[in-house]
Amino acid sequence: xxxxxxxxxxxxxxxxxxxxxxxxxxxxxxxxxxxxxxxxxxxxxxxxxxxxxxxxxxxxxxxxxxxxxxxxxxxxxxxxxxxxxxxxxxxxxxxxxxxxxxxxxxxxxxxxxxxxxxxxxxxxxxxxxxxxxxxxxxxxxxxxxxxxxxxxxxxxxxxxxxxxxxxxxxxxxxxxxxxxxxxxxxxxxxxxxxxxxxxxxxxxxxxxxxxxxxxxxxxxxxxxxxxxxxxxxxxxxxxxxxxxxxxxxxxxxxxxxxxxxxxxxxxxxxxxxxxxxxxxxxxxxxxxxxxxxxxxxxxxxxxxxxxxxxxxxxxxxxxxxxxxxxxxxxxxxxxxxxxxxxxxxxxxxxxxxxxxxxxxxxxxxxxxxxxxxxxxxxxxxxxxxxxxx
Numbered sequence: 001x002x003x004x005x006x007x008x009x010x011x012x013x014x015x016x017x018x019x020x021x022x023x024x025x026x027x028x029x030x031x032x033x034x035x036x037x038x039x040x041x042x043x044x045x046x047x048x049x050x051x052x053x054x055x056x057x058x059x060x061x062x063x064x065x066x067x068x069x070x071x072x073x074x075x076x077x078x079x080x081x082x083x084x085x086x087x088x089x090x091x092x093x094x095x096x097x098x099x100x101x102x103x104x105x106x107x108x109x110x111x112x113x114x115x116x117x118x119x120x121x122x123x124x125x126x127x128x129x130x131x132x133x134x135x136x137x138x139x140x141x142x143x144x145x146x147x148x149x150x151x152x153x154x155x156x157x158x159x160x161x162x163x164x165x166x167x168x169x170x171x172x173x174x175x176x177x178x179x180x181x182x183x184x185x186x187x188x189x190x191x192x193x194x195x196x197x198x199x200x201x202x203x204x205x206x207x208x209x210x211x212x213x214x215x216x217x218x219x220x221x222x223x224x225x226x227x228x229x230x231x232x233x234x235x236x237x238x239x240x241x242x243x244x245x246x247x248x249x250x251x252x253x254x255x256x257x258x259x260x261x262x263x264x265x266x267x268x269x270x271x272x273x274x275x276x277x278x279x280x281x282x283x284x285x286x287x288x289x290x291x292x293x294x295x296x297x298x299x300x301x302x303x304x305x306x307x308x309x310x311x312x313x314x315x316x317x318x319x320x321x322x323x324x325x326x327x328x329x330x331x332x333x334x335x336x337x338x339x340x341x342x343x344x345x346x347x348x349x350x351x352x353x354x355x356x357x358x359x360x361x362x363x364x365x366x367x368x369x370x371x372x373x374x375x376x377x378x379x380x381x382x383x384x385x386x387x388x389x
Contacts, residue, residue: 006052007063009044011037012097012105018050023063030072034065034107043107045073045096049082069109073100074285074302080336081300090325098325099300103278113279115177115288117146118163124171136162146175177288183262184230187223194220198227204343205231205307210334212314213347221347222252225310226259228345233263233290237307237342241293242329244316245269248295256291268294268301296321296329299336309337314346 004022011019021035021044031046041064077099085095097105104110120143129136139162142155152159166172190198201211201224215221229239243252248269256265266280266289283289285302292301296319311319311333319329330346337344 004057004062006055006057006060007033008047008050008052009033009035009063010047010093010096011035011042011044012094013037013042014091014094016091018047018093019044020053020055020060021063022057022060023066027063027066028072030074030078032067032070032073032104033063034067035063036061041107043067043097043105047078049078065107067107067109069111070104070282074304076339077300077302079339080332083335084325084327084332088325088327095325099297101278101281102274104281110278112282114149117148117175117177118143118152118167118172119146119175120144120166120171121173123169124166127169127171143172179264179288179290180262182233183260184233185259185261187227187230187259188220190220190223190227194224198224201228201343201345202231205235206341207343208338208341209343210337211343211345212351213345214349214351215347216349219349221312222255225312225345225347226256228308228310229291230259232307233260235307236305238284238287238289238303238305239291239308239310240298240301240303240306240333241291241310241312242296242298242319242333243293243312244318245295246318247313248293253293256293260291263290264288265291265293268292268298270295296327299327299329299332303340306337306340306342308342309333309340309344310347311344312347314348315350315352 004024005026007021007023007027008018009021019035019037021033023033026048027033027046029046029048033044033046034041035044036042044063078096081096081099082092084090084099085092088095120140124140125144129140131137135156135158138156139152139159142152143166147155149159149163152163156162163172167174197213201209201213204211213221213224225241229241232239248267253265253267264283266283268277268280272280280289280292281301284292285304287304292298292303294301311330314330321327321329330352334344334346
């Protein structure tokens with residue numbers, strides 16, 4: 001008889017400890033599982049860092065299913081949740097499930113968009129449809145070049161059935177997703193103060209540094225963000241931009257899209273469906289997304305190639321969660337940047353009063369960003385000492 005392994009699992013319940021379940025094989029930390037809890041089934045997350053308990057196996061329930069359609073959740077996310085639960089005095093299981101998209105909190109498998117591309121191989125090129133099969137011939141001709149499933153559906157709605165048929169016949173090569181080359185549209189010319197702020201933060205790329213960018217509305221903070229992000233993307237890294245919900249406008253997204261037309265930009269906010277939020281979150285986690293723009297919950301979005309964290313309007317009260325896990329997205333963003341060893345830039349026209357005593361002008365950062373003569377005060381980039389966790 002196979003010996004059962006004791007697995008420590010976090011659940012979305014208001015209790016401080018993890019729960020012990022049984023499974024025939026060890027499971028990695030971050031693995032989603034389906035378990036029985038009382039008279040219901042719940043989604044749980046394995047955490048091998050929790051010390052095991054000595055329990056009578058007869059009293060422990062087995063894991064009902066391993067939800068392995070996705071890789072285990074990354075260790076960096078689990079570490080962030082552990083810190084948040086400890087710092088904000090909240091049950092770790094509930095903190096973990098707060099950080100996850102709604103679809104990943106459910107005890108069932110999820111379905112994601114197909115990011116692969118398809119192309120006819122030699123056998124597929126030889127199997128040319130007849131001239132009378134107009135639809136199949138259109139799709140066959142399109143597949144002579146690599147095509148995504150979405151692109152094929154634009155050719156004809158019957159693309160899914162055609163792909164299934166050709167894959168079963170062995171007529172297609174499956175190509176992994178590849179990022180398009182970086183494209184950056186022409187940037188605005190920075191004034192001296194903006195350039196000084198840009199250079200100060202850029203000097204810290206690749207290591208931790210916290211900066212306060214102080215400038216009134218219209219002083220050019222967003223242009224500094226965009227030019228910093230361009231440097232991050234050129235280095236093959238990702239950028240996280242956290243902004244208040246009220247500022248997440250179509251005009252702002254369009255500005256990012258116009259500057260980076262070939263980059264995959266993910267927006268995470270309350271207006272998305274569960275499926276849309278899940279897809280964007282997983283795209284960021286898998287490194288497909290280049291830029292993540294979101295509201296406070298986006299601070300938990302995994303980024304395997306993180307290069308820069310920006311918190312715009314850092315003083316805004318909407319960054320503070322008012323129920324459940326009462327975290328502050330700005331403070332978690334600074335902690336996270338420190339863990340990832342990347343710079344974090346806090347922008348504001350009216351910085352929170354706590355930033356002033358903890359900010360210190362550096363030799364290269366004491367600058368003002370003005371836009372013509374319209375700005376009463378400009379934009380000052382100052383190094384910021386983050387408190388110890």
